Amino acid sequence: MTSTIPAAVAGTLAGPPPPGVAGTRPRPAFATDVAVLAERHLRLMSRRPASIISAIVLPLVFALLFFTVFSRVMRRGGLDYIDYLLPAVVIQAVFFTGMSSAILAAEDALGGTLRRLRTMSVSRPAPALGLLAAELTRSLLSLGVLLAIGAALGFRFHGGPWKALGFPVVMLAFAAALVTCFIALGLAIRRLEAVTTATNLIYFPFMLLSSAFTPAAAFPSWLRPVVEQQPVSRVADALRALTAHDAALARPLLIAGAWLLGLGVVGVLGASRALGRAAA
Amino acid sequence: MSQVALPRPAPVGDTLAMAGRALRLMLRDPATFVLAVFFPLILLLLITVSFAKIVYPGAGYDDYVDVSLPLFVLMGIAFASPFTAAATVTDLRDGFDARIRTMPVSALAPLAGRVLADTARSAITIAVVVVVGVPLGFRFTAGPWAAIGFLLLPLVFGLGLGFLGLLVAMRARDSETVVAVLNPLLLVCSFLSTGMVQRSDLPGWVQPIARVNPFSVVIEAMRALAHGGATTRPVIEALVWSGVLIVGCGVLAVRGYRTRSDRLAA
Numbered sequence: 001m002t003s004t005i006p007a008a009v010a011g012t013l014a015g016p017p018p019p020g021v022a023g024t025r026p027r028p029a030f031a032t033d034v035a036v037l038a039e040r041h042l043r044l045m046s047r048r049p050a051s052i053i054s055a056i057v058l059p060l061v062f063a064l065l066f067f068t069v070f071s072r073v074m075r076r077g078g079l080d081y082i083d084y085l086l087p088a089v090v091i092q093a094v095f096f097t098g099m100s101s102a103i104l105a106a107e108d109a110l111g112g113t114l115r116r117l118r119t120m121s122v123s124r125p126a127p128a129l130g131l132l133a134a135e136l137t138r139s140l141l142s143l144g145v146l147l148a149i150g151a152a153l154g155f156r157f158h159g160g161p162w163k164a165l166g167f168p169v170v171m172l173a174f175a176a177a178l179v180t181c182f183i184a185l186g187l188a189i190r191r192l193e194a195v196t197t198a199t200n201l202i203y204f205p206f207m208l209l210s211s212a213f214t215p216a217a218a219f220p221s222w223l224r225p226v227v228e229q230q231p232v233s234r235v236a237d238a239l240r241a242l243t244a245h246d247a248a249l250a251r252p253l254l255i256a257g258a259w260l261l262g263l264g265v266v267g268v269l270g271a272s273r274a275l276g277r278a279a280a
Numbered sequence: 281m282s283q284v285a286l287p288r289p290a291p292v293g294d295t296l297a298m299a300g301r302a303l304r305l306m307l308r309d310p311a312t313f314v315l316a317v318f319f320p321l322i323l324l325l326l327i328t329v330s331f332a333k334i335v336y337p338g339a340g341y342d343d344y345v346d347v348s349l350p351l352f353v354l355m356g357i358a359f360a361s362p363f364t365a366a367a368t369v370t371d372l373r374d375g376f377d378a379r380i381r382t383m384p385v386s387a388l389a390p391l392a393g394r395v396l397a398d399t400a401r402s403a404i405t406i407a408v409v410v411v412v413g414v415p416l417g418f419r420f421t422a423g424p425w426a427a428i429g430f431l432l433l434p435l436v437f438g439l440g441l442g443f444l445g446l447l448v449a450m451r452a453r454d455s456e457t458v459v460a461v462l463n464p465l466l467l468v469c470s471f472l473s474t475g476m477v478q479r480s481d482l483p484g485w486v487q488p489i490a491r492v493n494p495f496s497v498v499i500e501a502m503r504a505l506a507h508g509g510a511t512t513r514p515v516i517e518a519l520v521w522s523g524v525l526i527v528g529c530g531v532l533a534v535r536g537y538r539t540r541s542d543r544l545a546a
Contacts, residue, residue, distance in 0.1 A: 048456065049453075049456065049457045049460050049461075050456040050457065050459065050460040053460040053461075053463075053464065054460070057464055058463070058464060058467075061464045061467055061468065062467070065467060065468065065471035065472070066471075068471070068472070068482070068483060068486055069471050069472070069476055069477055069482065069486075070331070070334065070335075070476075070477070071483070072477075072481045072482070072483065073334050073335050073477055073481050074334060076337070077334060077337065193309075193311045194311075197311060197314065197315070204322045204326060205322075205326065208322075208326035208327065208330055209326060209329070209330070213330060213331075214330045214331055214334055217333075218330060218331070218332070218333040218334050219329050219330060219333075220329055220341065223329060
């Protein structure tokens with residue numbers, strides 16, 4: 001258990017400073033603190049069946065179910081569904097990661113962990129950044145599982161290795177932006193049930209009113225502009241451009257990048273504000 | 281010398297008392313009501329606008345509502361049951377049941393009371409989804425008695441799902457695990473059914489599963505009750521599935537409850 005205590009903190013627990021160094025206070029070590037707190041969250045997740053299920057089992061179940069139920073009707077419409085579906089379930093898994101981060105952030109605020117860390121010489125943003133790092137690790141795990149099942153069902157990167165390498169980069173950028181926003185939400189709301197409700201109210205409309213699972217052409221014409229423009233569709237466009245053989249790359253990447261930058265800025269501002277209040 | 285008469289458990293009265301408690305708890309924490317109403321509505325609206333044209337290329341959005349509404353009623357009822365199951369585990373951990381077991385209360389009552397209280401919530405789910413669905417294209421064309429049957433059938437099936445949730449709850453370590461186990465199970469039942477696409481559009485290996493899946497069976501019965509056609513056979517099949525779930529899961533859940541709450545009380 002000692003490894004869950006930041007190194008800088010371990011110093012303060014060791015008792016009064018020896019006579020020679022009286023007066024020196026332990027200094028926050030930013031990188032160490034983030035790493036130690038990330039490890040703490042990963043360990044908490046690994047001991048929690050709900051986390052494991054939402055990181056591994058649910059993305060897998062959704063991928064298999066959507067593929068199984070809608071492959072035939074999609075093929076009738078001329079769409080190879082596994083290639084279309086994989087970016088969608090990757091985005092969905094990132095949403096599950098975001099929901100997890102909102103809950104864990106709220107729990108840290110509720111349980112007093114943040115206040116406790118604030119009394120110690122731990123770098124200020126480290127609790128939020130540690131959680132972010134842990135959630136990004138988690139999203140990579142989900143991605144690995146989804147790419148494996150996708151490959152088994154016939155998904156291929158048709159654009160060669162360089163574009164394929166861009167795929168996890170875009171996913172991580174989306175995850176970083178979304179998780180930061182959701183951490184802000186969790187820290188600001190701080191009531192577990194309200195956090196669950198709020199994150200679901202974001203997840204369902206953004207996920208289902210997007211071109212992630214079905215092409216925008218399937219939506220009613222009055223809804224189509226919203227469906228095409230909203231950020232989840234734009235991220236899906238970017239991910240699909242990276243898996244396709246000869247799609248234009250620059251435009252979808254730039255639009256998605258602009259959305260993610262905007263989301264990220266909102267998230268960072270919100271999270272730093274909410275972190276200050278939650279730890280006060 | 282008069283002997284002290286030990287009070288005897290009264291299963292029916294006890295169950296009603298417990299159902300009253302569960303209902304009061306629900307009313308004081310309306311979050312689950314909100315979920316039970318909005319979740320099926322969100323699915324009905326969003327799945328319809330995104331998938332209708334894919335599943336039935338020639339038809340309108342209203343036709344998809346007409347066909348798929350029963351599934352979203354069932355999903356609304358089904359995905360509320362993990363919350364009840366989770367609350368039951370919390371009761372066990374908090375010592376509520378240990379306290380109840382020291383008193384002459386029927387061991388059926390705490391569980392049956394929960395499931396009964398859920399029925400009230402399910403009724404609201406059904407009412408809201410139908411009230412929203414009718415202007416969007418859902419039609420009752422088989423007469424008033426069949427329509428009443430349409431509204432009641434998911435309530436009966438909901439009892440079975442409620443006991444299924446409680447059965448999982450009795451074996452789970454904590455309330456989070458209950459939700460984490462039940463959600464994937466309910467998702468598989470919802471998707472591998474005839475609720476979203478026609479059975480002939482499912483892959484060959486799924487078609488027999490979709491045929492016997494209790495969700496499909498109840499959905500087909502609800503469709504027959506709303507739109508006409510042969511109703512007797514589908515309704516009997518749906519009632520048989522509901523009965524199997526209620527009795528099977530009910531007996532196993534109560535047995536699990538006895539062992540677990542006695543161990544906690546000891």
